[in-house]
Amino acid sequence: MVAFGKKLKERQIQEWQGYYINYKLMKKKVRQYAQQIELGTQDRRHVLKDFSRMLDNQIEKIVLFLLEQQGLLASRIAELGEQYDALQKQPDISKMSELREAYRAVGEDLLKLLYFVEINAVGLRKILKKFDKRFGYKFTDYYVKTRANHPYSQLQQVFKHVGIGAVVGALSRNLHELQDSQGSYLSIYDQPTLPLQDPVIHSIKAAVDRLTHSTNFLNFMAQHAFIMQEELPAPTEEHVDDQKYNFMSLLLNLANTFLYMVNTYIIVPTADDYSMNLGAAATVCGIVIGAMAVAQVFSSVYFSAWSNKSYFRPLVFSSIVLFMGNLMYALALDLNSIWVLLLGRVFCGLGSARAVNRRYISDCVPLRIRMQASAGFVSASALGMACGPALAGLLQTKFKIYKLTFNQNTLPGWVMSVAWLVYLVWLWITFKEPVRDEVEENHVPHQSNAENHIDALEEGVKQPLLINPMLTNHVPHQSNAENHIDALEEGVKQPLLITSERKEDEDADQDYDDSEEAPEESRKPANSLRSAYRLLTPSVKVQLLIYFMLKYAMEVLLSESSVITTYYFNWSTSSVAIFLACLGLTVLPVNIIVGSYISNMFEDRQILLVSQIMVCVGIFLSFNIFFPYTQPQYICSGLVMFVSAEVLEGVNLSLLSRVMSSRLSRGTYNGGLLSTEAGTLARVVADVTITLAGYMGVSRLLNITLLPSFFICVISIIATRCTYNSLY
Template sequence: MVAFGKKLKDRQIEEWNGYYINYKLMKKKVKQYARQIEAGGVERRYVLKDFSRMLDNQIEKIVLFLLEQQGLLASRLEALGLQQDALQQEPDFVKINELREAYREVGRDLLKLLFFVEINAVGLRKILKKFDKRFGYRFTDYYVKTRANHPYSQLQQVFKHVGLGAVVGAISRNLAELQDRQGSYLSIYDQPALPLQEPIIDTIIAAVDRLSYSTNFLTFLGQHALIMQEELPTPLEEHIDDERYHFMSLMLNLVNTFLYMVNTYIIVPTADDYSMSLGAAATVCGIVIGAMAVAQLFSSVYFSAWSNRSYFRPLIFSSIVLFMGNVMYAMAYDMNSITVLLLGRVFCGLGSARAVNRRYISDCVPLKIRMQASAGFVSASALGMACGPALAGLLQVKFKFYKITIDQNTAPGWIMSFSWLIYLIWLWISFREPGQPRDENHAPESTTAPTNSDVLEKGSTTQPLLISSKPHNDEEDEDQECDVSEETTEDSRAPVNSIGAAYRLLTPSVKVQLLIYFMLKYAMEILLSESSVVTTYYFGWTTGKVAIFLACLGLTVLPVNMIVGSYISNMFEDRQILLASEIMVCFGILMSFHVILPYSVPQYVVSGLIMFVSAEVLEGVNLALLSRVMSSRLSRGTFNGGLLSTEAGTIARVIADGTITLAGYLGESKLLNVTLLPSLVICIMSIVATCFTYNSLY
């Protein structure tokens, strides 16, 4: 007996009400347990046993109903199969069309069943999170460990939709046989590449993938953007508001992303030479590279807040600041000023509009192409990361233009300033500011609890599982009122617009995932930023060789994500890939140390490749899990999940670049080991933390 928010209530199936998870009853039990434990009236062991039994009963109710409905669908498919066999003997195109529509109707009923399963899966996750929040994050670990991998696991049947694949296959095969060549002998098994133009099948497959977390290349790549999706599915006949979407504006956002990443990495191969030409030590390159990240810590926040009101103005401001920053960076050589050089990089960091790029995709791109846009965001970043060093390697020039020196150190600044000027003109001409959304998503959080009607009016999707039966007495009324109030304050869809509100939503699982993201960004920044200094000291590499090495690392991003997204992620759970990737990053760091034997090029290249590739794989699954364990409130607002991950990664880069500069005071001979040691310690900490929260990543 379940009542849903307005958006879900319109789609609930009344006759199935008694089979949904009784979320309110279990939440009330959690409150009772908390009071009893505080009063010393019950032991924790009893609480675990009693609540486990209650959850087992709820899951069994869901699973048995699911099996019953699967049987009904199977019976309908069997009857339709007999009709199809008869039509093959005596084809009748009118009846064939009727048969196709009958199969589609079964598909629509299957989609309702998948939606039913997903609602219950969300409810189970929510009640486990709520229990953990009350009792120290222990129950989910215990419950998942004892139930998920048991041979008779009913929990797996909810989360892995056991048996529904056969129904999907039957509908797909028969519709394929009736498509175009009506009554044809062709089969999806004979012609696996034959396109099936059936929207209902595409919708079913998407729903199945959501339940099982099956992924493909685009999905896995798009996860790197951490553009959070709705926790609950959209209806089949969803109306997508395309008024805010403009293709050229999306392209301009992606170009901004690409240029910014080029801007970030184009100076890496030459930063040490540039620093020495201005009278500083080679290891000052850490500060030069990191100055951009320091400024980005602040720019990410004000750009995220600015994008609540506009996208065009912050992008204009970003382009102007980046143009000025690159001019300052290039002019520092003729001015013989390390201060101007650093200020130029600070200006470049202040122009970081990645928060705007993310928000535009999240808020203005229709859901049907949002994953492709997210993958485009990540691809643009990866290509920029590869193109930056490669471009630096090509700029091996030296000449004067009037009194301006253009060489391998200053050319990156001039090239990027010209690129941002062209982009600014293009942006001014072609970008279209999207209109305001119909329902304001960025309103300030209210300090008063809304009423029942307020919750329904806003269509809160984070309170989908409350009892719909009428209360029997005043006490029940009071419970219901408190229930709504608690859900509104803790799990509402209101955007997070303060640091305090964001921090309160960070559970241990979220904190561990942010630590992992910090670790991988720290390790990657150490590898990339000190590559020029290390390879020059040990191997005597020129700028061109360093550029080729960094460009090759950047070019591995898309192929690696294609392999992981298309194959590995469908063979193993995300948490398994996460732990394995962390171990491989740790192995790569250990291989990089210079201990006794002479340091060789193969050791450096192989260890760097292992570390970089493992970190890339780790980033994808880390952000996928982060979006899953993170509160849905962090999908919107100024302090959204994307901003939090960006800040964690940026802080890691700042500390890593600072570590390089500080380690430089000990001499270049000790730079490698001194900078790798913190990476190793943080990596081991993240592995231990992952093991402690492993079963909560479900």
């Protein structure tokens, strides 16, 4: 994994090199501050003041250069506008084509400027996060609060690219008018939904959207998948090996996601009835539903590790285990064993391959369609969540074949067994294992050393490459170089020395994520839950808490729905199934509205806070305290809670990917696994809570299970307020 500082340097535009954020210098200053504070030679207040001044200077340098470049682009567009006016009077097709190319050239330069701004914005976020982590301050909170809302804010210029929009608008309008639709009196302002055909405009729009965290429906849906992208933008699209991506393999991963979600929720409407038929209490349905989540806590880890080596074998294993689990679930009634029922659900959880599905999209799908694939992953999950209860509502029949019972309780198991068997055959025939990338060499010699070594080989001398910092304390680097040249000419063996200064300079390029880790270690992915936990900043922990809260609230609502509605409203299984299916069907429309409109009008952190409050309101309205509990109250409060939680999930995962360490984007213990574990653990706790609360009576079940949801939600809102400015 390449250090962030090196990636930043590699992707800089050479002629603009002096105007980028000096990430290396600022990182050195952070280390110096740490040493000075440790030795007691520097006051903490002075450190904050000095670092703030340095940041202000860096941002001012970036902004002034940005304004200068905007002015140059505006001047070029104005000159081209004059040429266009002249061509309007005396049309010339060849000159019109030249003018169009000139506008495109301006567009390419604008695109470079947008990448310049984005790279600097990422660098600023990284250095602020590094400062907070090293000193344990809330410096980001202070800095953003004091700079972002100031009337002369330069920080807004970097993060909101104030002024670039006017250049983009002028360029888009003129290119649109130079298209084949000449002679029309309509402009882009008359037809705002008209797609612009020029690829330069598409690239600019994508860069602007990414810079402002603006989004559309696909982007917002893809945020739910939590597939982490690369931090720094690349001016050109990455090359994708065709042998690595296969559409049918992607489709099989999406089908696996869909079937697994159907498998999860198809039993919810009938789990309480099935438990009672086996001699258990109705509230044992919480354990029955939650057994799958318990197993998923462990399966997520080994599937994530397995996907480092293969995608096909984990999917085959998943299908077989899920087939066996559903078969046991279906046979539990005839065997009259609650333990077989629970074991079947555990097997289903052990077959959860969602980590593999996510990993395939992240590693094997080309960047140009990765957003669509991620949105497809979320859509498949939402559709499966809706189809599961709906399918259960259709399986209202009863018959026997030999000694096997088929009814509303066992049919979900039989149907899913057949579905996974068909999927296994389809998988075996059509899945194509991606070609794995070759392992890169861990050590690359320094350029000058490599050249000297080649010269030595040409002279017929065997020359060892040695790093000897002890010798460099006594022998100057220049004399070493001269002696080495003499030695090569005479055919004498001479060790290559790397000075301590050069080594120190190389170490400075490393991107430290933890002050106690070695440079090489700090670049590696987390290899254990402990090392992954050490990378979690307060902002990340708060986002994981929010994810835990929303999954807990949703699981309580869904898992106890059959028990609650039967007790209060005497609903049938079909009614419960329709209610749950309707909740699932709200996912896509809500995400269309939020992704296409709301997220473009408000910041992610604003939507995050408001949606948390709405979840809290939904939970509060669900309590049965003073008045008789009614169906409208239950349906409306459940709808508010569920819809708000869905909105919250997308924004939460988007912010989580932004504030999480880059070391958690790869390896077994990645950010996706951590969020999955947090959500799965929430489901387990919720289902256990339902079962335990059931022993206190069904009449108290609703309020007892809602209390933890309300309490956790309030805590998450307070925690969000405390870290609000770090989510900038």
